[in-house]
Amino acid sequence: MAEEEDFSSLPLTDRWVHKVWKVRKQAYEEAAQQFEKTPDEYDPAFRPFVQDPSLWKSAAADSNVAAQQEGLAALCAFLKFGGRDGALRARQHAVTPIVEKCLSSTRAATKASALEALLLFIEVDVPGPVIEEILPVLSNKVPKVVAAAVATLTQIYHNYGCKTADPKPVLKILPKVFGHADKNVRAEATNLAVEFYRWLRDAMKPMFWNDLKPTQQTDLEAQFEKVKAEGAPKQERLLRSQQAAQERAPAGGAGDEEYDDNGGQEEEPAEVDAFDLAEPQDVISKVPKDFFDNLSSSKWKERKEALEALHAIVNVPRIKDADFGEINRCLAKCMKDANIAVVTQAAQCIELLAKGLRKGYAKYRSTVMQPIMERLKEKKQTVADALGAALDAVFLSTDLTECLEDITTFLAHKNPQVKEGTMKFLVRCLRTTRDVPSKQEIASMVESAKKLLSEGSEALRSGGAEILGTIMKIIGDRAMNPHLEGLDDIRKTKIKEFYETAEVKAKDKPKPPPPAARAPPGGPKKVMGGKKATAGVKKPAPAAAPPPEPAPAPVAAAAPKPGPASKLGMPKLGGFKAPQKRTLGGPGAASPRRPAPAPSPPPMEEEPPVSPPPAKPAPRLGLGRGGLAARSLAKPAAPSVPVAPPSPTPTSGISSIERAELEELRMANERLLKSLDEARHERSKLMSEIQELKNQNASLIEDHTRDVLSIKAKETQLVRARSDAEAAEQTNDRLRRELDRLKRALSKAEALNAAGGPGSPGSPHGLHFRTMSPTHDDIYRDAPHRMSMASTLSEEKENGDGVPHPRSKLSPELRYTGSNASSGRGSPARGFRRDVSMEEKEPRSADMGGAAGYGGGYTDRAGSRTGSRAGGRDTPSSTTTTTTSGMESWKRAAEVTSQLKARIEQMKAKQASRPQ
Known part of the structure; x- marks a missing residue:
């Protein structure tokens, strides 16, 4: 009894580490009572534990379960009433013992106190450091410790949400937890995945879904179906910084609002997608070395295979930013390909690149958007859908201001199919944009939409009404009324119908006044006109759109200055190199050209002469050697097949005459069979040559595209020839002056x-x-x-x-x-x-x-x-x-x-x- 009386006289820190568990238990209880009675966080009762935070490690790892329970209660009181500095010091000593020793305890009170202590550590600061301390415990050899750690992570995300607590570190190791041998660990992993699904929905799947077994995927899908009916989850516990922001907010309106990581109030929860969760991946180094060679091949299958390989490489949630300029120029060139399979695959690659780079893809918009919109003339629905998806992905990387010039240009295109595709793209842009267009942009879109109202196609007229109705939804019917003047009642009714059904994310509504505009404590400010300060506050109009980039001048517009620096090489036009001619004309003759850029005639109309196929591939068709000029325009006659003479009519002669005629018939039959074999052989050779002509026809189709560009290049040559002529005239003047000088010298x-x-x-x-x-x-x-x-x-x-x-x-x-x-x-x-x-x-x-x-x-x-x-x-x-x-x-x-x-x-x- 005397020894027990002496324990109370010892300092609290000495009793905290005493070898008798009852002494330690009493010290824990006494410390908890002292913490609850302190007036503020600067009380001297907190000082020993701030100076020596290792005391909490011994309390959390106490060998006696009763003393351990009281030690965790004292820690909770310290975190609840103490300051942030002491909590941060204690966190690095106490979190790991709590996870390893306390969460798997058989006592319910101990488990509850351990979980509360971890949540308080997060509440004081941020969730990241606590989660980093828990993740190594998932590799523990004891299954119940791993299961308790996973259950703790589930509670952390349930209370603080995926907006406050970053889910990416846990999502990376989730497949490892699903592969654990213990069924309790796998069950807790399922609960954690369901909790992630409440916050992230399908955006979390790319992080770990492919690493799960099919049975696990099926079970999770069944669990996800139960959660889909629930509404958007809300954060149940707030950080200290969020609590302070809530106290500073007005008394009436901060009840159900959400807060960001820094305690700032948000109007609506931001959508979380796979891009925000994924880590950037380097895909530029994985592109095959022969990608560009295969993409420029004359065979469409090789081009399609090259694009399929690129599609597999860029099919990742997030792409590390690099130089994709050459790849995008090649993909833009593929938009003019004659094969629709190549066009579709190229559009899908552009979509994945835009989704993987997001804002980093904005610098490639001008390269790919116009070729894609030009290809909207394709009537096949699968190709149109792929092109539309690529345009939507490119738009998400930029904004409406940057894309509006191209959109309004193609709304006036001469092809109705292009008009319709551009109209649908503009409607999707208006629905997804979050920025309200400026007045100049609205006027431009309204003017283009009014022109669509007078089109002959019903789809275009409805599209124009839908554009106007969507704009009305964004800016309001009052601001839209001046733009609708002059329209008849039928069209106004149609626009009203689209206005009522339109769903937009950008709405022109006044923002709340900034804190500086609120009345100061000393009294209300004087307001001009006697009105409230907030009455006339409206959302400021977005900054004026930057001037559009000047369109590239025509090739023949700017003539180079004559001199040594002027080069007469072909310029690049739209990513293509102008083709060079392969024939030599006579002196002073015009440049040789093909007869016309029209498609070549069918191969069967022009049969080649009967000759063995050449060992080397046929040269390009032109006016040089072996070209079209060397061929005869007359259609060659079909090879004559020897016909057997008609057999004489059998007569009733002697048998010797009949036998002679029979022998002649047999010989004629053999000759016919031989000639038939030769004809078959000749036919096989002709078929091989026909196949070669088909290949040449395919190359001619590609040459046709290059010829169109070559015409523009010739315009450049004409301009340069004019500059050379001017230079020659100047030289001629100098020669005249020199001749005059020589004449004077001669005289x-x-x-x-x-x-x-x-x-x-x-x-x-x-x-x-x-x-x-x-x-x-x-x-x-x-x-x-x-x-x-x-x-x-x-x-x-x-x-x-x-x-x-x-x-x-x-x-x-x-x-x-x-x-x-x-x-x-x-x-x-x-x-x-x-x-x-x-x-x-x-x-x-x-x-x-x-x-x-x-x-x-x-x-x-x-x-x-x-x-x-x-x-x-x-x-x-x-x-x-x-x-x-x-x-x-x-x-x-x-x-x-x-x-x-x-x-x-x-x-x-x-x-x-x-x-x-």
């Missing part, structure tokens, strides 16, 4: 010769000058020749006609000139600038005899300079070469042209005489 030299100076006719210098200086006719004869040849080869190189092998048959001058006829360098302007620069340098010599160096600027047959300068003098042989090079070049060009024409005529004659 001065003649004057000096006449005066008997060093350039007199009798002197060697004067003779050399008269011999070597170019005349007026020589200059004007050679300059146009160089200009025409340089411009011709420059045009051929620009059109893709600069094929090396036909050029080797031209004269050496043409071959040398063509080697420099590249983009920008072989243009006439560059050629004349090079000549002028050389001519300006050479004639300016010390003596007047150096003026003959002007002829050194010309080239001979090998393209080298003919005039060699030695001390300001030229060799006499340069005169002949200079004066005759122009005429010889034209003569050789004419000869080569005539030879080419003769060869073409011979090839046509051979083709016509070939046996059919």
Whole structure:
């Protein structure tokens, strides 16, 4: 008894860790009573436990169940009446012992106190740290400890909800709990999954559903059906921060409102989807290396398989942001594909990318939206549904302001099918948007919808009325009345019907006044006009829409400046590279084109000649070798099958004659059978060639699309040719000025010769000058020749006609000139600038005899300079070469042209005489 009396005299902290359990139990009870009597959280009774938070670990893990029960009660009192600082210090010591030792206790009071202590730890701060302490216990070897931990998680989410407590860490390990060997653990896992379903619905399934067994999925679906009838769950316990926000709120209106993590009040609970729960996944690294090659294949099956592989890669709830620009450009190109299966698969890939990136996909909207809306002309419902789903996903990544320009443009499209699809898309946008459109945007949509009311199609007229009714639902009937003036009563009635049935998420209603507008404690503010401060407060209109991005100028609109920096390469148009021509036209001829971009005739109309199939694939059809020009337009006659002569009528002769006729008939039969086998073989070859023609037909369909783009590229070439012509005119002016200068120099030299100076006719210098200086006719004869040849080869190189092998048959001058006829360098302007620069340098010599160096600027047959300068003098042989090079070049060009024409005529004659 004496020892028991001494225990009460010991300090509380010493009795807290005493070896006698009764002493510890009394210390726990005494501490709980002290906590309940404290006036505030700064009372000295809390100080020992704030300074030494490990005391709570010993109390939660007490070996005596009776003392443990009282220790948990004391902890609950400490958390309830103590401050936040002491609770945070105690949390890192007490949570793990509570989960491992107390939640699985056989005493109901102990279990209840342990659960209450964990909920109080969450109430003081946030749920995250407590959940992180509980998750490692799910790997405990004792099944009842794991089951108790799962049940605790269920209670945490039931009380605080998935909005306050993040469910993602628990959803990740939920499949592991469902795979536990103990049935009690699996039962608690089912309860936890049902609790998640109350808050998240189907958004939680992508996180763990595929990892469950089919029987577990069936059982959970049955449990989910029971929960679907319930309304939206509400948070039952509030955090301290939420309680403080509720106390600051007005007395009348915070009863049933929900709060966010920071204690802010929300008007309505936000929907939780799989995107918010999932972790971003890197999919750009999983795209196959041959994806772009397969996507540009001429076979639609290979294109479809490439898109199916991409679809499997991007089919994830959330995608890590990366550079998807090239992939989206290829998917936009697929919208023009001739095969609807490829179009559908590409639209599904765009939908998954937009859903996985959300706001990160907004920068690709301009790339894919217009091609998708252009493809809305497809009448097949499956394709239209895929395109509509892709447009909806792209819209969710942006807003109505960014998409409205494209929508209003396609509402005026000439194709009724495109109009209808765009109209339905606009209605879906108005229903899903949460931002009220601005007045300018409303006026634009109303104007487009009024035009639809006068369409000949009933679907378009109803769509226009539905657009107006949905807008009226958003802004209200009073604000909509000015827009309905001038409409008849029938149309107004139709719009009213859609207005009553429309469901929208954005409504133009006034917001409550901000806290700064409320009356201060010192007295009410004076209000202009004597009205209440909140009477005229309305929801501010959204910011004006940013100016739309300027549409890309037509290709022929901007001409590049002439000069060395101007490149004559084909520009990219809409993601396509302009196709280059593969045929070479004659000098000065127009660029070769196919006869017409119309679809090619059926393969059966044009039968190829009977010949073995080539070992290499057939070249592209064009006007060059092996093209359509080399084929005969006459339909070849069908191969003749030898017919057996008619058998003679049997007569009543001797048997020897009959036997001879029988032998002849047998031989004729054998010949017929042999010819039939040959005909079958010939037919098989023809069928193989027909199949090749079908493949070529498929490639022609693709070439047709590229031809349309090539027409635009030709417009660019025309503009650039005009710029080259202007440059040539400028060069011509410079040459005239240079000629005038040379004339003046020549006149001065003649004057000096006449005066008997060093350039007199009798002197060697004067003779050399008269011999070597170019005349007026020589200059004007050679300059146009160089200009025409340089411009011709420059045009051929620009059109893709600069094929090396036909050029080797031209004269050496043409071959040398063509080697420099590249983009920008072989243009006439560059050629004349090079000549002028050389001519300006050479004639300016010390003596007047150096003026003959002007002829050194010309080239001979090998393209080298003919005039060699030695001390300001030229060799006499340069005169002949200079004066005759122009005429010889034209003569050789004419000869080569005539030879080419003769060869073409011979090839046509051979083709016509070939046996059919």
